[in-house]
Amino acid sequence: MNAVLIFVLIVLLAIPVGLIVIRLLHKRTIVTHVANLILIVSLGEAFLGFVNGYLGITHAYWLVPLMALWLLVSNIWVIRYIQKPLRTIKENIDSLVDGNLKTAVDPHVKERADEIGEMAVSMEQLMRVVALLYGLIIMAVQHHPGHITHQIFILKMTSSIR
Numbered sequence: 001m002n003a004v005l006i007f008v009l010i011v012l013l014a015i016p017v018g019l020i021v022i023r024l025l026h027k028r029t030i031v032t033h034v035a036n037l038i039l040i041v042s043l044g045e046a047f048l049g050f051v052n053g054y055l056g057i058t059h060a061y062w063l064v065p066l067m068a069l070w071l072l073v074s075n076i077w078v079i080r081y082i083q084k085p086l087r088t089i090k091e092n093i094d095s096l097v098d099g100n101l102k103t104a105v106d107p108h109v110k111e112r113a114d115e116i117g118e119m120a121v122s123m124e125q126l127m128r129v130v131a132l133l134y135g136l137i138i139m140a141v142q143h144h145p146g147h148i149t150h151q152i153f154i155l156k157m158t159s160s161i162r
Contacts, residue, residue: 003054004050004051007047007050008047011043011047014039014043015040015043018039018043019036019039022036022039028113028114029115030082030115030116032114033081033114037074037077037078040074041070041071041074044070045067045071048063048066048067048070049067051063082116085106085108085109085112085116086116088105088106088109088120089105089109089116089119089120089123092120092123092127093123096130101127101130101131101134103127105120105121105123105124105127106120110124132155133155136155
């Protein structure tokens with residue numbers, strides 16, 4: 001059997017096996033996304049390296065740019081699916097720190113089924129609690145200085161604040 005065909009079959013078998021193992025180990029976490037990317041990029045680079053070795057160094061003039069393109073696409077994937085959602089959550093936190101209690105968490109980020117989605121949901125819950133506490137403090141200061149103690153007690157009893 002031809003060496004190229006054997007290598008292609010190994011790579012084609014490694015992709016589904018690798019994806020299944022990654023999914024079983026990490027079960028819909030951000031690590032799953034990163035591990036899938038590393039697997040696909042590594043197998044793609046291995047395949048292109050094998051082709052270069054098989055065809056000879058004289059073919060490197062088109063394989064090296066193809067490898068660079070492969071890596072560029074993987075970096076775009078990281079920016080889009082990991083860095084951008086994390087930056088969005090950081091901007092929400094910065095906005096909350098600046099006093100903006102009406103900051104909206106990106107709904108696409110909240111729908112993710114990994115830690116980034118969980119962080120976005122927690123961020124939204126935090127903003128609601130901070131806004132509620134802010135309202136209670138303002139109400140207590142303006143109207144009933146003794147009333148704030150009762151409202152905080154009710155808040156503790158009905159929310160997840162302990």
